[in-house]
Amino acid sequence: MINLENDYLKVTIALDGAEIRSVFDKSRRIERMWHADAKYWGRTSPVLFPIVGQVKGGSYTFDEKDYNLSQHGFLRDQKFELESSSENQVSFIYESLDKMKDVYPFEHRVTITYTLVEKTVSVTWKVENCDTQEMYYSIGAHPAFNLNGDHYEFEFETRGDVREFSLKQGLVANSEIIAVKPVEVNVENLQNDAIIYDNIDAVSLINRDNGEVTRLACPGFDYVGLWMPVTDGILAPFVCIEPWMGITDSFDEYGDFRNKLSIKKLAPEQQESYEYTVSYL
Template identity: 45%
Template sequence: MKLENESLLLEFDCKGAELRRALNKETQKELMWNGDAAFWGRVSPVLFPIVGKVFNGKYSIDGQDYHLSQHGFLRDQEFEVVRHTEHEFVFEFHSDDVLLDVYPFKHKVQIAYKLDGKRITVTWHIYNKDEKEMYYAIGAHPAFLLDAEGDYEFVFEQTENVHQYGLKEGFIDGKVPVQLDRIEVNEANFKDTTLIYDHTSEVKLINKITQESVTVGYEGFDYLALWRPCKEGVMAPFVCIEPWVGIADEYGGYRDIREKLGIKRLQKGDDIVHQYTVTFQ
């Protein structure tokens, strides 16, 4: 399944409603990771109904325990295409009774991709189809390719009132105030860790040699994660820019989901929209 214009070619998969490819048609340059499992077998999964991990792999609601794996289940579900135009795809997923064993809320999720020039607008529309209040988190995880000879840095628009979150075994472990400006995409900053911040709304990844860039805008999102994995001492040839509505559990934080850090509430019958943009230059 494809969207394309004079600038970009995009390819999608109904599994997880995932964007699997972005090609710059002018240069024939691949812009996103190819999903090679040697480093990471995904390209841009949608994280739902949790972001990160729940402590001990479980959470509770009204005294009942439920088990969820990291980043939830939506990325592995089959979606249906409900709208396809020259410039837009809309995918839709309806929960089933099987999922109630791990997430006891009936819901529907629509994921839309709109292509305009070199900009991709991604819209998540979440519907609470249950007769009770629903709790959720949702996040993006797109992986952008890095040139082997490139010299990259992140440049932030918002530099004040930002916190960086510590991690312990993949769980949140405190936070400290930081003054964000630029972050070099190198081994010293990214080996064996994920950088997580709050109170930002836009970040640009720029190749200082070629001046090529990708800008991700995520106004209204609570957190941003930056991740570049390392395997057997080799840094991955990509970096992930991850706007999150929600965050992993705090270390030692097994608790009722209502008290979970960053959790969102959606009243019965209500719906909500979250949206971010990716602009290549």
């Protein structure tokens, strides 16, 4: 485990998946991240790559060859190498090196950098195409934040018209433009899979009992998902705010990876970077 620490927060990150496992809030003396109890959900903050969500039927086609790929891809289960570290910043790197060609036909490198400044953790992904052909991919985050009270609400900062996407069997069925308003964290609002929006620049999870705020800013990201398990009408003690560059397949998707909904592409030897921040207030 690698630690970043200042006067406000102590952040713990694992080499496995380059995943944040803990954010301890020193001023409130509480843990802000979910502790991966498999009773509800056995992860804390996995990185989703090379897909977000599913490919329909668990498989896709590229250059007339079929590939099987599990939900959210494989990067969250890979061991990263430590590239560099300091008191307030750490970078991890993963190189495919021919390891994943049976499920994903592109050589690639992903670097994940975490930077701690006061009460904010910034997360930067750098995706590199190490192949000789154009590379197709999606990338996203799935951080889970503890609920330390009974009355929480989401508030949103938006850009332009916002669409809400409805799912069928975990796949995009349709979407509609909505009037954005705060969403209360309750069974009624979160029992039907993830809530997904586009054109969201930031989401604040606000504890109405004590004013505690977790603000995730992701300007320019394609989508944001809100998710928590609901079992027998009972909410899990955490909620996920998920910024995505990509989305699960359309229910009508026919499997060609080049035509996947919201897929990204990189030319050979090119790279792209994305950044979001989480502030614990």
